[in-house]
Amino acid sequence: MRRCVPVVEEAAERTKLWWGAALVMAAWGGTRGKRAALAGLTAMAVSETLSNAVAKPLWGRRRPPKELIPHDDVEDRPDSSSFPSGHTAAACGFTGAVAVVWPAAGTVCALPAAVVAVQRVHSGAHYPSDVAAGAAIGAASVWAVRRLPALLHRVIS
Template identity: 60%
Template sequence: MKLLAGLRDIDRLLTKQAASRIPPGVGKVLSAVEEAAESTKLWCGAAAAMACLGGWRGRRTAVTGMAALVVAQLVSNGLCKQVADRPRPPKEWFPHDEVDDRPDSFPSGHTAAAVAFTAAVAPAWPAVGAACSLPAGLVALERVQSGAHYPSDVAAGAVIGLASAWLTRSVPRLVLRHWP
């Protein structure tokens, strides 16, 4: 119990620091990236660009990235948010008006989608994975800075994203290997 209380205290401290120490100009950039990622627009755009410009490799990588994103969304938003009921960080911790537009629960679905897409495309096309990693990281940071999530919500979303990418890349190979 003391460990859990200590983790909760660290979570709150990090959230308050992110809310008060990120300069307003950086906050605007984070908000713009988050808006681009809203409803997975950013990742769908990246997949479309890969599919159109990358030939067979781009199409295969785009499908893998989108499949991982869908799995992450189903797990984070379809399952976890229905089971977990965690209150959001208090509005009074945040000196900006974005706190009114906050999701209801744990984990961060934005982070799960961003990490899933990025982690799924990176092994197949490292340059694109590297390019996607910056906006994915900014989305994760924005979710804390904006008051939408605690850092542990974002960390849980990242774990879901990594697991979704791993499953999406591994399951087809396992199925084909054991197919009669």
Template identity: 60%
Template sequence: MRLLNDVRRLDRRLTRQAASWESAWARRALPAVESAAEGTKLWWGMAGLMAATAGRSGRKAAAAGVLSMLTAQLLANAVGKQISDRRRPPEQLIPHGDVEDRPDTSSLPSGHTAAAVGFAAAVTASSPAWGVAAAVPAVMVALERVHSGAHYPSDVAVGTTIGLASACLINRAPRLLLRGLLP
């Protein structure tokens, strides 16, 4: 119980610090990236660009990214948020006015982060260069979720874990299936 209380205190302290980060760049760039990632538009767009311009390896990376993103979303939103009923960070921890437009679903886990990390990690396994291009906005989405007051850092950490697990599953599934089908 003490460990859980320590994590809660750390979560609150880190949330307050992240939300207090005053940077003109952060105030403009983070919400713009989050808006692009809303409804997974950014990841679908990136997958389309990869598939259209990067040949067979781009199509493979795009397919892996999309499948991982969808798996991560399913795990985070349809399973994770049903298991947990964690409230969003309280408004008094957030010193700016961006807290009015927060979802009323469970805070744990961050579905935006799970989808972003799932996409970027799966793409990276197939195409490191595209993976770096996807990782930059994925990290920005994770930062924005805490900066905006939508999530605690631990929500983002769990979303990251779900995204990484989804990418691992998607990238290993074909080999595992083939191993089971072939003598």
């Protein structure tokens, strides 16, 4: 775990991992891949907005104290609120939306999404409850993205 943490942390920064996955799906997945990529990116955007622009400002939770982290790699942590985990929200939102459109691709995305969630706690950036809240926001974003076209259709009609 200690060896893969820096790799996962770097890939998850600024959602590079999910943009890369969307690019691969769109380039080689045909129409289904393009739909899955669009759904994933849309849910990721909703997740990030809800977690970073809505929820984080409401809760000023401090990051876990260094004394609780069982290793010394805790110097490079964000200054923003710990609650909820935006990385986890983005990972779960992207993965869940992709899985709805293309289950096989969603299954492939599930492993790195889980590693991102575990890494956020392991790195000392978040408490487990921050990660759980991020996952819930990601799931809610998938639901919203799936329902949005029907809701807009009703409003416009």
